[in-house]
Amino acid sequence: MPDDLNNHIVHTINNAREQTSPTAKTIARKQRRAVFLDEQGGIDLLKSDVLFMEEAEGGEPLISVKPRVNLSKAYLPPPLSELVAEEYGLLSQPRPDHAIGYVPFSEAKVAGVQAPFEPAEELVFSSLCTQLPFPFLTVQWKIQKGSQGHYHARLQGARDGATVVNYLHQFYTKAENREPSVIATYHFSATCDMEILQIYVHWREANSDSSVSYFMKPIAQTFLRKTSEMEEARKVLRNILEYSVKDRLQNIRQAIPPLKSRKLEQRHCVSAASESVTQAHPIPTIGAGPVFPPPTPSSKGSPSAHAQKKRKRNNATD
Known part of the structure; x- marks a missing residue:
């Protein structure tokens, strides 16, 4: 783990x-x-106590x-190689069982609660998830008696976190x-099988060959039935x-104005380049000229040809 991230975690x-x-005892009882x-x-029974409830609730x-x-x-990590892609295929759709992020403005307005972003700000950044701006915690749930356990949850959590x-x-x-700092780009995830809760931190590091490596490290683990561990x-x-609702949110909001400026600059450059191409290669226009009606059954051919035929008939009768 990078030193900056390790110090931040500690x-x-x-x-x-x-x-x-106070919810630790409730979790132990419900577990x-x-x-x-x-x-x-199990999710319905534990989610509000293990995770958090929204302000509207x-x-x-x-x-x-x-x-x-x-x-x-679009933000999934690429395959390690073409061979890996051919052998195992691409990563599946990233879909956490629960994701916690910031409430969208439209949703906050309907619920009558405070929104972290103004509508104009939400228009600037692209969407990772249309329902949830900037998630900071994703969760995968399992049950011990099911066909999948913590191992599968960790793999799915690694995909979501990356x-x-x-x-x-x-x-x-x-x-x-x-290049942004690791503190700006890290993410947290959790896995829970109704017995054990594990919390992880995710980050990425650039390699010397321009490739990227992704990391996932546990920072907490507890039995839900043990109150003292659950408190920790x-x-x-x-x-x-x-x-996430203080420093992280402030950092995101501070990054929105320069992002907006850069997007406007890019649009201006594209517009200027398009105008330059048009001036260098103008589109030809059709000039004005006489317009003749299309031929009709009563007037076939040109007027001069019709007159010549008429004169020939007159000459024949002379």
């Missing part, structure tokens, strides 16, 4: 909080029931929690016109939330 994300989480439910039943301001959102495949990291990297690269995990999640 001093910001894993930083101790004075207050313990005993969740293990006997199917996946969706009496929860946290500025955020939105969305189930089963499709992240844009997609978000690539999106953030492109956003800041276009806005700042330089909730502290980590709380710190992720607090950083």
Whole structure:
């Protein structure tokens, strides 16, 4: 892990909080029931306590929690090689079971809550997910008695996390016109099988051959039934939330004006180039001239030919 990111995790994300989480006991109590439910039943029982609720539901301001959102495949990592692509195919659609990001303006207006972005700002940045601007935590849920467990959840989480990291990297690269920092582009994910909760951090690093490597490292793990461990995990999640709605959101908003300026410059350059090409190779125009009506059954051919035929008939009768 890069030193900057490691220091950030240690001093910001894993930083101790004075207050313990009152929901840790609730999670421990509900977990005993969740293990006997199917996946969706367990998710419905635990999601609001393990994760967060939106402000419209009496929860946290500025955020939105969305189930089963499709992240844009345009930001998926490319295959390692053509051989890998032929053998295993491309990565599947990035689709976390839950994603937490910022509430869109239109949704906030309807719900009567505060929006982190103005409509004009939302028009500037491209969308990773139309329902959820800038997700900062994605989650994959499983059940222990199912055909898939933490192993599959980690693979899916790695796919989702790398997609978000690539999106953030492109956003800041276009806005700042330089390589963004790892702090600006990292992402968090979590996996939960109704028994164990694991939290990961994702980031990318450029290699000397211009390729990119993607990394995923666990930063917390806990049994849901153990209250003391769950309190520590909730502290980590709380710190992720607090950083995301403060420093991270501020950094994103500061990057929007320069991104808008660069987009306007690009449009101006494209428009100027198009105008230059038009001036160098003007489109020919059709000049004005006499317009003759199309031939009709009563007037075939040209007037001169008709007159010649008439004169010939007159000569024949003379």
